[in-house]
Amino acid sequence: MNDYLWLNWLIMAASMIGLLWLGWKSCGAMHQNAEDESGFLVAGRSLGPLVGAGTIVATGYSGWGFMGSPGVAYQFGAVELLGNFMFAPAMVIAVLFFARFLSSRAEAMGSCTIPEYAARLHATGRLGRVVQAVAALMTIVLLLVFLTSQIKAVGMLAAGWLDLPEAWGATLMIGVIILYTVLGGMLAVAWTDALMLSGMLAAAVIICAQIFGDLSPLALVSELRAVDAALVDPATAEPYGKHPGAVFMVLPYAFMFTAVLPYMSVRFLAFRPDVNFSKVALFVAPFACILSLIPIVGLYMRVRMPGLEAADQAMPAYLQTFLHPALGGFITLCILFAMKSTANSLLHTVAAAASHDLRRALFPGRENPAATLAINRAAVVVFGLVGLAMMLYAPPFLLSWLGILGTGTLLAALVGPIFVSSFWLGNGWGALAAMAGGFVTSGGLLLWSDAGWVVGPLVGCLVSSTLYVLVSLATFGISRRVEAPA
Template sequence: MDDSIWVNWAIMAASMAALIWLGWRAGRVVHMGNDDESGFLVAGRSLGPFVGASTIVATGFSGWGFMGSPGVAYEFGAIELLGNFMFAPAMVIAVLFFSRFLSRRAAEMDSCTIPEYAARLHADGGLGRLVQGVAAVITIVLLLVFLTSQIKAVGILAAGWLDLPESWGAVLMISIIILYTVLGGLTAVAWTDTLMLMGMVLAAVIICTQIFGDLGPVELIAALREVDPQLVDPETSTPYGQAKSAVYLVLPYAFMFSAVLPYMAVRFLAFRADVKPHVVAMYVAPFGCILSLIPIVGLYMRVRMPGLEQADQAMPVYLQSFLHPALGGFITLCILFAMQSTANSLLHTVASAASHDLRRALLPGHENPATVLFLNRAAVVVFGLAGLLMMFYAPPFFLSWLGILGTGTLLATLVGPIFVSSFWRGNGWGALAAMGSGFATSGGMLMWSEAGWVVGPLVGCAVSSLLYVAVSLATSRSGGLQRA
C-alpha cells in the first residue's frame, strides 16, 4: 500500500470519527427530555434555517450529482448541465411556496412522516390506516431501489480511493451511515449533511477552477463540437425526452421532487415553528447553483479522455488523472460525503416508513416509547443491510436512471394525496387511486418505453392527480370533500 493510500485512510478515519461523534451528540440533544418518536423521525421539529437549507441541498445534490450526473454528461453532452441546473430554482420555489404550509399542517395533525401526513389528511371512512400502509410499502420499495444506486456509487468511489474491492468499499460506507443514523435519527442526518455540504461546495469550486484553468468555457464548447456536434447542439433532449424542449420539464419535475418525495419533504416537517421560508431560500439558492456545475466534469472528460468504457467512471478517473493526489483525496472525501448525504436520508425514510408507518397501519395503539425507539433504530440496520445485499446482486445499471426510477415513480405516486390536496382535498379512495395509478404509469413508462427520464414521472403525476380528483368526486358523500 503506497503512501497516498495511507493518507486516504487517515482522512477517512478522521471523517468517520467526526460523523459518529455528530450522531452521538445528536442523539443526546434530541432525546434529552423527549421520549416520543418525533425526536428520531423529525428531529423534534428543531431545524433552523441554515441547517434546514443545508440538509435539503445536500440531499438533493449528492450521489447522482457527483457520480451519475457527470456520467450522463459524458454520454449525452451539455443537455445534462442544463437539466441539472433546474434543480436549484426548483428547490427555492418549493421552500418559498410549500414548506411553511406543509410544516404547519403536519404539526397541527402531529404527523411525523409523509405517509402519516397523507393518512391523517384522508382518514375519512376509516381509510387512513390503509392509505398510510400503502404509502409506506410503496415508499419502501421505491426508495430501496434508489438506495441501491447510492450504495453502488459510494462503493465504486470508496473502493478506488482506499484501494479496496468495490464490495468492501460499499460495506464500509453503509456501516458508517447506519451507525450515525441509528444514534441520532433525523437530527444526526441533518447535522452530518450540513458538514458534508460545506465540503461539497468547496469541492465544486476546486473542480471548476481546475477545469476552466485548463480549458475555458469557449474552448471547452469548441472541443466538444470537434468530438461530436450533438454534445453541444443536440437535436433532442435525450435522455430526458425526444422533444428538444423536453429538458425544461426537469424544472417541474425537480419542484415535485423537492416538495413531495418523503425523504426531501420530511425536512419541511422538521423545521422550527419560527423558521421563515425566505431565509431558508437565501441559503438554498447559492448552494444549489454552485453544485449545479458538477456535470462539467463529464464534458471535460469527454474531451480529454473520450474512450472510457463506462460513462459513470468519468468522475473517479478525473480525480485520479487531473488533480494532485492530496487534492484529489480531499475532493473524493467530499464526494463520499455527498453520496452519504442522500444515502442516509433514504435509509432514514425507508426505516421510518417500516417502523412507524407500517406499524401504525397494522398495529395501532402499540406506543411504548422504549419499544418504538428500538424499532426505529432496528429498521435502520435491517434496511441498510437489505440495500447492501440488493447492490451485490443487482445487474449493471446507469446510476442516474435507477435514481430516477425510484424517485420519479414515488413522486408520481404521492403527488395527489400530498400536493394536490394542498389546494383541493379529496378522500381516502381518491388517495388510493392516485397512488396506484401514479406508481403504475411512471414505473411502466420508465421501464418499458422510450418516453424519457422526466416525461414518464410527469405523465404519472398528471394521471395520479386526475384520478385523485375523479375518484374522490365519484365516491364522495355529502360534505366529504373540501377545499384545502
C-alpha cells in the same frame, strides 16, 4: 495511487470519526428537543435555516451529481449542464411556496412522516390506516430499490479508493451510516448532511478553479465546438427528449422531487415553527447553483480526453489525471459524502415508514415512548442490512436506472395525496386511487416503454392527479373529506 493509499485511509478515518461524533452529539440534542417519536423522526421540529437548507441540498444533489452527470455531459454535451441546473430553481420554488404550507399543516395534525400526513389529511379510522399502510409500503419498496443502488455506488467508489473488495467497501460505508442514524435519527442525518455539503461545495469550487484556470469558459465552448458542434448547439435535448425544449421538463420534475418524495419533503416537517423559509431559500439557492456546475467536468474531459471508452469514467479519469492525489482523495471523499447524504436519508425514511407508519396502521393505539424509539432504531439497522444484502446478491444493474425507477414511481404515486391536496382536498378513496394509478403508470412506462426517464414519472403524476380528483368526487357520498387544518 497506491503511494497515497495511507492518505486515503487517513482522510476516511477522520471523516468517519467526525460523522460518528455528530451522531453522538445529536443523540443528546434529540432527547432535549422531544420526548416522543418526533425527536427521532423529524428532529423534534428543531432545524434552523442553515442546517435545513444544507440537508435539503445535500440530499437532492446525490452521487449522481458528481459521478453520473459528468458522464452524461461527456456524451451529450452542455444540455446536461442546463438539465442539472434545473434542480436549483426547483428547490428554491419548493422551499418558498410549499415548505411552509406542508410544515404548518403537518404540525397541526401531529404528522411525523409523509405517509402519516397523507392518511390524516384524507381519512379517519380504518380507511385512514389503509391509506397510511399503502403509502408506507410503496415508500419502503420503492426507496429500498433506490437505497440498494446508492449502497452499490458508494461501495464501488470506496472499494477503488481504499483498495478494498466492493463488498467490504459497501459494508464499511453502510455500517457508518447505520451507526450515526441509529444514534440521532433525523437530527443526525441533518447535521451530517450539513457537514458533508460543506465538503461537496469545496470540491465543486476546487474543480471549477482547476478547469477555468486551464480553459476559460469561452475557450471551453470554442474547444467543444471544434470537437463536435452539437455538444454546445444541440439539435435535440437528448437524453431528456427529442424536442430541444424537453430539457425544461426537468424543472417541474425536480420541483415535484423536492416537494413530494418522502425522503426529501420530510425535511420540511423538521423545521422549527418560527423559521423564515425565505432565509432558507437564500441558503438553498447558492448551494444548489454551485453544485449544478459539476457537469462541467464532463465537458472539460471531452476536450482534454475525447477517447474515453465509457462516458461514466469522466470524473474518475479527471481526478486521476488533472488533480494532485491529495486533492483527488479529498474530492473522492466529497463524492462519497454526496452518496452517503442520500443513502442516510433513504435509510431513515424507509425505517420510519416501517417502524412508525406500518406499526400505527396495523397496531393503532399502542404507544410506549421507550419501546417505539427502540423499534425506530431497530428498523434502521434491519433495513440497512437488508439494503446491503440486496446489493450483494442482486444481479448487475444500472445504478441511475434504479434510482429513477424508485424515485420517479414513488413521486407519481404520491403527487395527488401530497401536492394536489394543497389546492383541492379529496378523500381517502381518491388518495388510494391516485397512489395505485401513479404507481402503475410510472412504473409501467419506465419498465416497458421508451417514454423517457422524465416523461414516464410526469405522465404518472398526471394520471395520479386526475384519479385523485375524479375518484374523490365519485365517492364523497361514501367517504367525506377530513376537515383540513387551517
